Amino acid sequence: MAAAPAPATAAARRRDAPAPRAGRPGRPRRARHTDGTAGWWFIAPNLVGMLLFTLIPVVAAVLIAFTDWDVVSGLGGVRFTGLANFTELLSDDRFWHSFKLTGIYTGVSVPLSVLFGLGLAIALNRPVPGRAALRTIFFLPYIVNQVAIGMTWLLLLNPSSGMVNEVLRSVGIDDPPAWFASSDWALPAFMIMAVWGGVGYAAVIYLAALQDLPTDLYEAAAIDGAGPWRRFTTITWPALVPTTTFVFVTLVISVSQSFGLVVLITQGGPGDSTRVLPAFIYQSGFEYYRFGYASAAGLLTFVCVLVLTLSFWRFQKGRALYDD
Secondary structure, three states, rough: OOOOOOOHHHHHHHHHHOOOOOOOOOOOOOOOOOOHHHHHHHHHHHHHHHHHHHHHHHHHHHHOOOOOOOOOHHHOOOOOOOOHHHHHHHHHHHHHHHHHHHHHHHHHHHHHHHHHHHHHHHHHOOOOOOOHHHHHHHHHHHOOHHHHHHHHHHHHOOOOOHHHHHHHHHOOOOOOOHHHOOOOHHHHHHHHHHHHHHHHHHHHHHHHHHHOHHHHHHHHHHOOOHHHHHHHHHHHHHHHHHHHHHHHHHHHHHHHHHHHHHHHHOOOOOOOOOOOHHHHHHHHHHOOOOHHHHHHHHHHHHHHHHHHHHHHHHOOOOOOOOOO
8 A cells, every 4th residue: 555645844835825916915905896876875865855845846936936826726726827927026016115125135234244244254363362262152143043033132122121222222312213113123123133143154254264365475465565454455355255255145145035034023014114025925925825926026036146146256256366
């Protein structure tokens, strides 16, 4: 009988083993590419929510604008009227009055919010003690619940016992404004509230932009003998043009859609002195049950804001510090 072969030595085993594949030693294998199904599952809730609560309502509002519908009669009561709602709007004095009030309200409160917000941001851009806390305090009015804001300002601007009128009486004004009870002072009162709420928002955005500006430009300007105002007009303001565009556009959209505070405090009164476009749209739809007419007014409002936004964006092109 033949003898069994001797067991292979370690050297022989290493010699006979297959050669390793070229590549970095110890490098892990690359994970297989997936088909992206998991990613779609993660974003599905957001997509469904956007479809149900944004896209479908917007499309429905555009379609309803060309109909005569009172919603009470159901879908069977929808009657296509073409451009009749828009034609009636253009000859409706109530619509143009609300349009004018919205223009005044937005045209006064937004520039003041931007101006005061920029000044506040410049003040906070210095080594101020508690700057982070101050930034949070100034931003809070922009995110606080509107009901709380409305009740607070109702107390502050109470004609007989409000803190504001008490201060005015203490400085010698014997007949202070009646504010929300006066057709002359109700809209200015809303402007004060809008500026109070918008300044902190503008300041936080401006402060973030100011802290991102390169310091070497200021150092070079200081060496050349440029003063504070010269540095602001040649460096700071041109660098903040894109930020100003963003702040202006977002505030215009926000202020032009002011609805909750107006309905909560004055319901568009006294008279029709505070019936801005959102209040006009609400009144047309939910009080007079003219949903097609209200949708047409909302569509025209959207077009006006869009034109204003595009005009301002076009105006600022080429004026920024880093534009070509």
